[in-house]
Structures are given as structure tokens and as C-alpha cells.
Amino acid sequence: MSLIPIRPGAQPGGGRAPGPAAESERRDAARNRELLLCAAREIVEESGADALTMDRLAQRAGVGKGTVFRRFGSRAGLMMALLSGAEAEFQGRFMFGPPPVGPGAPPLERLIAVGAARISWILEFGELARAADASVYNRFDVPPAVLWHRHLEMLLREAGVTADPWLMASALGAALEPELLLHAVGVHGIAPERLAETWRELVTRVVGGG
Structure with a gap:
């Protein structure tokens, strides 16, 4: 699954438009998928991301577990589907949005801004992100992680x-790992502003050291 935004209206593969029956089936599949996602969001809001299992989702939605697996493939796929909108919106900000998070500002300024924006994003969506990280095999190789x-x-x-920008980026x-930031805020009471200021200090020293 790629969460990299695509231009609205793009049709993968080009090909001939589907017939009415195929179009109706696709609409039904999309509607059923959204109903499952709504049920999944309810479970997360009520009991937290760790409580969201394929069994519990199937029970809440009143469908067989096989239906849930057909829609999402795995718990990791379900978590990524729940995050896809928020992740795509964040990607759009740093790739196409206004500076300093988006293009147009000096690179150090962008590094500072995009890190602060990511901290805010994690504090909003971090429980799902943490659960997705725990569910995904080779989580550093999934498209959102690679793009970031x-x-x-x-x-x-x-x-x-x-000085080895690839490893430095790692x-x-x-x-900015979700589990680390959520632990800092939830257990140690670190203020979000302190996290952002520490990020600023860190990247400023990294860039200043060349």
C-alpha cells in the first residue's frame, strides 16, 4: 500500500472504463470497507488502538473474520488504512504545501519545521501509528516510512x-518515533513545546557540524 498522494482523478493502468456491474461491485466494496473503518475507529476511540483486533472488528461490524481479512489483508493493513488519510495529508504538506514545512524555505528551516509538524502529528495520531509500527513487518520499508x-x-x-546523510536521516x-514521543509525553510529562525545541537544537547542531 502506498500512501504517497496522487493527483485527483488519476486512473491506475490507463485501460478501458469498467462496465456498470463492475462499477456497482466496486462501489459496494468501497462502502463496506468504509463501514469497517468506521467500526474500527469506534473501537479505537472506546478502548485504544491495542484493543483493535480483526476478531473484535468482525464482531463489531457483524461480519465474518474472513471478510475483514479480505478487505485489509492483516492487522497491519487495517492500521495503515486507518492512518492513510492523515498520513497522505502530512505528506502533501511537506511535498507540496507552503513553506517552511513545504518547498521554498532554506533546508535547515524546513528540517526544523517539518520535525515540529511531525511531533504535532504524532501527538494526534500516535497511538494508531505506534500500533501500526508494531503490526507491520519490515516497517522501515513501507512506502510512508521510505518517503519520510x-x-x-x-x-x-x-x-x-x-557525513553519511542516509544514516543521519535514520x-x-x-x-521522532511514535512510541518514544508518546512515552516522553505520557509518562515523563514532557511538554510538546520542549520536544519541538529539542528537535530544533538537534538538527541545528547536525547541520552546523556539517
Whole structure:
């Protein structure tokens, strides 16, 4: 599953438009998928992301567990589906949005801004993100993680960092792991503003050191 935004109206594969029967079946599938997602969101709101299992979702939605697996493939796929809208919106901000998060600001300024924006995003969607991380095999290789890593690496290169930007991007990304930030805020009472200021200090030192 790729969460990278595509232009509205793009048709994968080009090909001939589907007939009425196929179109109706696709609408039914989309409607059923959204009903399952609504039920999943209710479970998360009531009991937290860890309580969301394929069995519980099937029971809440009144369908067989096989239907849930056909729609999402796995618990990881379900978590990623729940996050897809929020993740795509965040991607759109740093790829196409206004500066300093989006293009147009100096690279260090963008690094500072996009990290602060990611912290805010995690504090809003972090429970789902943490659950998705725990569910996904090779979670560093899924498209959203790869895109995020490449973006950090690109900004580091643009800022003049030559000391292995790929590994440096991995290290910076680790500082914004959902489980780490949620633990800092929930257990140690760290204020979001302190997290953002520490990120600013970190990336400023990394870029300043070249």
C-alpha cells in the first residue's frame, strides 16, 4: 500500500472504463470497507488502538473474520488504512504545501519545521501509528516510512551535510518515533513545546557540524 498522494482523478493502468456491474461491485466494496473503518475507529476511540483486533472488528461490524481479512489483508493493513488519510495529508504538506514545512524555505528551516509538524502529528495520531509500527513487518520499508526517510535525507543533503546523510536521516527519524514521543509525553510529562525545541537544537547542531 502506498500512501504517497496522487493527483485527483488519476486512473491506475490507463485501460478501458469498467462496465456498470463492475462499477456497482466496486462501489459496494468501497462502502463496506468504509463501514469497517468506521467500526474500527469506534473501537479505537472506546478502548485504544491495542484493543483493535480483526476478531473484535468482525464482531463489531457483524461480519465474518474472513471478510475483514479480505478487505485489509492483516492487522497491519487495517492500521495503515486507518492512518492513510492523515498520513497522505502530512505528506502533501511537506511535498507540496507552503513553506517552511513545504518547498521554498532554506533546508535547515524546513528540517526544523517539518520535525515540529511531525511531533504535532504524532501527538494526534500516535497511538494508531505506534500500533501500526508494531503490526507491520519490515516497517522501515513501507512506502510512508521510505518517503519520510528520503525527505529527511534530501533536506540534510541540501543543507550541506556530507557525513553519511542516509544514516543521519535514520538517526534523526529515530528521534521522532511514535512510541518514544508518546512515552516522553505520557509518562515523563514532557511538554510538546520542549520536544519541538529539542528537535530544533538537534538538527541545528547536525547541520552546523556539517
